[in-house]
Amino acid sequence: MTSTEPRTVRVLIVDDDPLVRAGLVMMLGGAADISVVGEAGDGSQVLPLVDRHAPEVVLMDIRMPVMDGLAATEAVRARPGAPEVIVLTTFDADDQVLGALRAGAAGFLLKDTPPGEIVAAVRKVAQGHPVLSPAVTRRLIARVADSEHDRRRAQARERLAALNDRERKVAVAVGQGRSNAEIGAVLFLGVPTVKTHVSSILTKLALNNRVQIALLVHDAGLLDDRE
Structure with missing residues (x-):
């Protein structure tokens, strides 16, 4: 019989706060099947890093200077063979989160989500499963005023x-x-x-x-x- 090595999920972390990035790197680094392959401080750095490191999952902050997470998500998901995107936010009713989901993000996580749940979410998204239930999506939508x-x-x-x-x-x-x-x-x-x-x-x-x-x-x- 032959054994196969467990697949390693390649992750890119995008957040303008160095402390948040360091925390996520430490958190994900404790998982044997996850590898943080790059970090970015704003959305404008995302596409070059995706080209360089070919991540399978991008953890994307929403509110960043230069290029925000919504624009970066739209740019990434518009490309063939794009990595999955998980939006990170401190605001569970942020209207930009909805924009990111409509642009193709696989879900969103609050930044105070327990570490184990973030690790599980990365694994789930890498397997092609969204990390946001439709019920949560509906609650999010209901909390955002929509004049259109x-x-x-x-x-x-x-x-x-x-x-x-x-x-x-x-x-x-x-x-x-x-x-x-x-x-x-x-x-x-x-x-x-x-x-x-x-x-x-x-x-x-x-x-x-x-x-x-x-x-x-x-x-x-x-x-x-x-x-």
Whole structure:
């Protein structure tokens, strides 16, 4: 029998506070399967460091000088083969967090999140799973004033019109925070079929992950529908 080495997750830390960066480096350095490959003090340094070190996960502060975390997230996620981004913030109702999620970030963490949870989040995101549940997404959205509510709802519904009826039901179930197994049970589908529908939704709507599906469904107002 042959044994394989556990995969090491390559992480880039982006924060304008050197003490925060040092704390994160120390925290993640204690995990044998995680390697901090670079640090940046503002968003303008992110793309060159991504090119140089090829991280799989970027821990991205929101409020930084020169280029903030939202602009940096948009720039990173627009590239082919982009690393996953976890937004770091001290404000769980920061409207820029929503912007980062819509730009393709895999989730967000508060800076006072316990170390073990941050390490677990990095591992989870590296495996392709978001670290923000749709329920938390909805609470975040509800706390942010949005003067463009009607326009966003119309735009979201127009985008979702590209889905067929079954895909629409699956998208709503994702927005409700259901797992693939739970969606299958509710819609009488096998889990592989649910996965196929989720993949189709992501492709048709040009989305990166389930968090973005949940945001779009919420924006469309479908979580309040009783139809």
